[in-house]
Amino acid sequence: MARYPQLFVVGAAKAGTSALHHYLAQHPELGMSAFKEPHHFASFTPDPRLRHMIRRYEDPAQYLALFAAHAQRRIWGESSPSYLFDEQAARRIHARVPQARLIVLLRDPVARAYSHYLMDCREGLQREAFWPALQRDYALPGKTWGGAGHCYVELGFYARQLRRYLDLFAREQLLILEFAELCAQPATTLRRVAAFLDIDPQGFAAVQAEAVNAYAQPRHALGRRLMAQQGLRRAAQALLPPGARRFIRERLLLRRSAKPAIEPQALHWLRALYAPELQALEALLGQALPSLRLELPEHPHALPDLSPQPA
Template identity: 40%
Template structure:
């Protein structure tokens, strides 16, 4: 069984879930029923501990080769097989693993304003009750400490957004003609043209896909005693999760997440002061990204004209089922994708 012909490799919170769903109806493509198998993130079993909720995330890795190959067993003859794990671009070892077994694979990366991406990432985990710091600027300052402590990739708010470093490494492994890079705003503003661009890159018929799924966005609960108590309870359950059968641990966690989301408001935009403070983490890398790609990303260094988009989101906590249909809520999935809120 061959490895996939193409992979959506990045980045989290930038519409990879929406792109995966949008490509699925194309008759010449077969998208894995598990959207984020994460196979190339490890050489064997994933870790069992990390940040809040990471134990539940690691249990969902498809890390055995036979299980990974089985994801594509139902592909029609002649269809190109693909999967979407938005951490592959960030993880240098994953890039090398992909190159070792699938050097001809085509790779797709969606880039989002790194400050907006980090804010969306933080909101995702804060709204889920997993993020213990109620200020996005302070939470981003914890990046290196969390990496050193073994917290999973989704907690690396700053490092995930350093695309210049990531693409520079990727282009050392793969020729540029095998890599398609485009902006999240393109997916929002002109989905039909962007999907045609993806199909043209993959060498399949264009004009068949015209829209990106529109779904709910992540709410942002107010800070306060209620959120604090519910979040503390959820993180305690998440820490204990690896000692419990998955189904037994899920029930109270799902109930707490429902309570957290019941009073959530839409994500509040960053102030210019907050944005300036976060931009300090990315300015040098944006300059590197421009050199690596030859494209202008200078707009990322200025105030935003609008807040994040509404495309490709799943309702808070909703799990992507193996049959491709939405499943029950799932807290603790720090990879849980890229609700672009």
């Protein structure tokens, strides 16, 4: 029988999964997938406009090839944030790997939605201001991961998403982490991960810090136009190695900057919408999650810079 990964970072989107994957990949006992988000166990079909951002490794052979370099590693793992939202992913993972270990990163859902929107603006996928974009997207029916809609609101309904996993997996198979702790205390987070996976915590001693959802915007009008050209980006993905693409993107097209403030009406509407969901989440998990309400100030001027400290 083919060996499958035993560790899945299932989400949430825009909650630090890339940084955590980066940390996990540096541990000598872990073999993380060469492609961070293979989405193998999800059920969505990506919108053609997003082919430069999303790829599904549906074929089992291609999926397992992502772990070929890690034959001697004790635990294989991957990080696909679609799995938390996708209605079929929990069942599919359980059918293949019933003893899987699952890590879930949770973030203030209001901040998650706004971070998601800012990413779409940077990628040329969104041009409206946040408040009208939020209302328009929320009204769209039948949204899926990687589909025509953005799911700004729906991706923050954590309680109903986690319930699918808790219906199938034992509670001790899930580790719930908070984005705020990963940002402020990455070493503490990684010690919890090591205990959960029964791996040597010293394996994380020399990890290189990773920026968590750092905000960047186009440097100039030309950069904005180029970022919005999906055909050009697909060609670059096909022709240029990852290092060259990263250099062009981070050094020539984008620049780091402070996040713009969220519109007050959007903040207050989302806070009210998510309040019962967060109560249901805390009841489901049997633990308080105060950081999921505190990332954004009630009277924002600028969003806080949550850059991680070295682990």
